[in-house]
Amino acid sequence: MNCCPVTLVLLLLVIGNVIAAEKKPHIIYILCDDVGWNDVSYHGNDQIPTPNIDALAYSGVILHKHYVQPICTPSRAALMTGKYPSNIGIQGVPxxxxxPKALPLDIKILPQYLKELGYRTSLVGKWHLGFYKKEYTPLERGFDSFFGYYNGLIDYYNHIYDDPIPTFTETCRGTKRGINWNFNGEHLYGLDLHRNETPVWDMxxxxxxxxxTDEAVNQIENHxxxxxxxLYLAHLACHAGNWGQNLQAPNELVNSKFNYIIDPNRRVYAAMMSKLDExxxxxxxxxxxxDMLQNSIIVFLSDNGAPTILSSQWQTPGSNYPLRGVKVTQWEGAVRTPAILWSPLLKHNSHISHQLMHITDWFPTLLSAAGLDSKQLSAMKVDGVDQWKSLIYNTASVRNKMPVELDELRNIYAVRRGNWKLVQGNSLLGFYDGYSGDNGENTTSPVYNVKGIMESDAGRAINPLRAMPNEKALLSVRQQVTIKCPPQNNPTPCDTFTNDRPCIFNIAEDPCERNDLSLQRPDILNRMKELLEEYRESLVPDSYPPYIPAQANPRKFNNTWEPWMA
Structure with a gap:
């Protein structure tokens, strides 16, 4: 090639720029467990400071209308497949x-696609998508490495999983009867911590x-x-531990940092949240x-709302305040959770997205960000929609409707279209349908520390790449994403226990679901019922196969949880 030196330099610069432009972004997906709306301080709660999470929020995009499933396994299935759990039979209880139940093998999942795009894929933390056969485990589903646990929880210190075998008992409330899960029978115990396929005892x-966190940092340092x-970092925090050990945090942190919180259980929970923020x-x-941050996408969200008063077995004092309901219900407190997108690739300075987004959307959105061809994306038979361009350019979302919950076994349903939401049925006879969680308005809580956000580990790292707003603007953003329950004129409460008919709410005007408008707006009610039927037509029944404790017992596998069926 005959080029003068100047031409050659220019050519090399052009080639270098093309290569840089085609460099795929690193994707860090942090999924926390059972963290409620009011457990992060950027939502207006001064009680539990979360400066690192807040730094991501204020310099990234707060996804103010992001929805998940009300229970952990369905949320994770939706993320991994881009499909509504009810369309693949993974709705309902975890x-x-x-x-003998797992994510179907005929569905290609997110890490498998990313591997084809040249990614190294790593899962650190919780799987909870089935492991009864080896082919359902993470290394067989597209992950290059796995350090974590197969089940829904482990003890925070000894990493044992206590699996209670459920029986079904009748629950009564007045003249109405329902079915409840009872866990007072047989329990199976075993270590559930693996590095790839090898049990880890020495931790x-x-x-x-x-x-x-150590593992995630090590993965980054050696990448x-x-x-x-x-990197899919699926934390245990802030899920409860095993029975009798629901709340676990280092004592020195509990005693030194959160003495101003009166409720001792909330004090321990605050320490758990502090460790998650750290x-x-x-x-x-x-x-x-x-030197990976400048080409990274970071997502932070919770898989569902806090259980709060769900049961004595896995109760935590997490807070969904002021949203109605708890984990497992179809109310906003279960399905609308903290969610953040941060990346230097964002092309705007807006810090709040008011667009409707569902956890299934991350499947096509992340593949789009990773460079998957648009024709391939559109050919995929997924329920999620590609939100990448609307997120990075701050344009209108292409989503305006979605099923919130479709659970035919528990007979609870909810759908959204625009600002409207339909709710039908109740969870456990409506015992957990009310408002729940600490409001965080303890007068002894510390003053919100904006400087602490700027000086947090995350704040110092990201500020040169995406500057946070000044203090006045930051506090304005915080105020905008702090949900209040506006007064309703002569509100009609929704009582799904007494009435079998559905309720509808205008979530924009009534985010706390206090005023049922089904009698006032029969036109909207009929349209929402039609939408519900549309989604129910594609529902794949949840088989909920019976437990097989004799075959799965960890005592047969050196007291560890392992694939237990050939």
Whole structure:
């Protein structure tokens, strides 16, 4: 090639720019567990400071109308497949350790697509999509590495999973009767911590949040940056531990940092949240140190709302305030959770997205960000919609409707279209349908520390790449995403226990679901009922296979949870 030196330099610069433009972004997806709307301080709660999470929120995009499923397994299935759980038979209650149920093998999932696009894929933390046969485990489903647990929870320190085998009992409320899960019978115990396919015994005593954070940081520090990374960090925090050990956090943190919280259980929960926030800061700082942050996409969200008063077995004092309902219900407190997108690839300075988004949308959205051809995306038979362009350019969302919950076994349903939401049925005879959770308005709580956000690990790492707003603007953003329950004129309460008919709400005007408008707006009610029927037509029944404790018992596998069926 005959080129003068200047021409050659220009040509090399052009080639370098093309290569840089085609470099795929690293994707860091942080999914926390059972964290409620009011458990992050950027939502207006001064009680539990979360400076690292807040730093991501204020310099990224707060996804103010992001929806998940009300229970953990369905949310994770939706993320991994881009399909509504009710369309693949994974709706309803989560998968039990001794239950022969898993994410169907005929569905290609997110890490498998990302591997084809050149990504190294790593899962750290919770799987909970079935493991009764080896082919259902993470390494067989597209992950290059796995350090975590198969089931829905483990003890924070000894990493044992206690699986209670459920029986079904009748629940009564007045003249109405329903079915409840009873867990007072047989229990199976075993270690549930694996590195790839090998049980890990030598981490006993290590606090789970720190353990998974250490692993995530190690993955980043040892990553070859010439290869794009998909790191799925699925934390145990702030899910309850095993029976009798629901709330676990380092005592020194509980006693030194949160003495101003009167409720002792909420005090321990605050320490659990603080450890989760610290984890976010450490991961962001590691990306910065490795020179990966400038080409990264970070997602932070919770898989469902807090259980709060759900049951004595897995209760935590997490808070969904002021949203109605708790985990497992179809109310906003169960399905509308904290959610953040952060990336230097964002082309705007807006800090709040008011667009409707569903957890299934991350499947095509992340594949779009990773460079999957638009024709391939449109050919996929998924329920999620590609939100990448609307997110990075702050344009209107292409989503305006979705099923919120379709659970035919528990007979609870909810759908959304625009600002309207339909709710039908009740969870456990409506015992958990009310408002729940600490409001955080304790007068002894510390003043919101904006400087602490700027000086957090995440704040220091990201500020050069995407500057946070000044203090006045930051507090304005916080005020805008703090949900209040506006007064309703002569409200009609929705009583799904007494009445079998559905209720409808205008969520924009009534985010706390206080005023049922079904009698006032029969036109909207009929349209919403038609939408519900449209979604129910494609519903795949949840088989909910019976538990097989004799076959799955960890005692048969050196006291560890392992694939237990050939």
């Amino acid at each position: 998968i039990g350790g001794a239950q 006993a005593g290590k606090y789970a949040t720190d353990m998974f 070859d940056t010439n290869t794009p990374l998909f 984890s976010v800061g450490r991961v962001v700082a590691a990306l910065k140190k490795k």
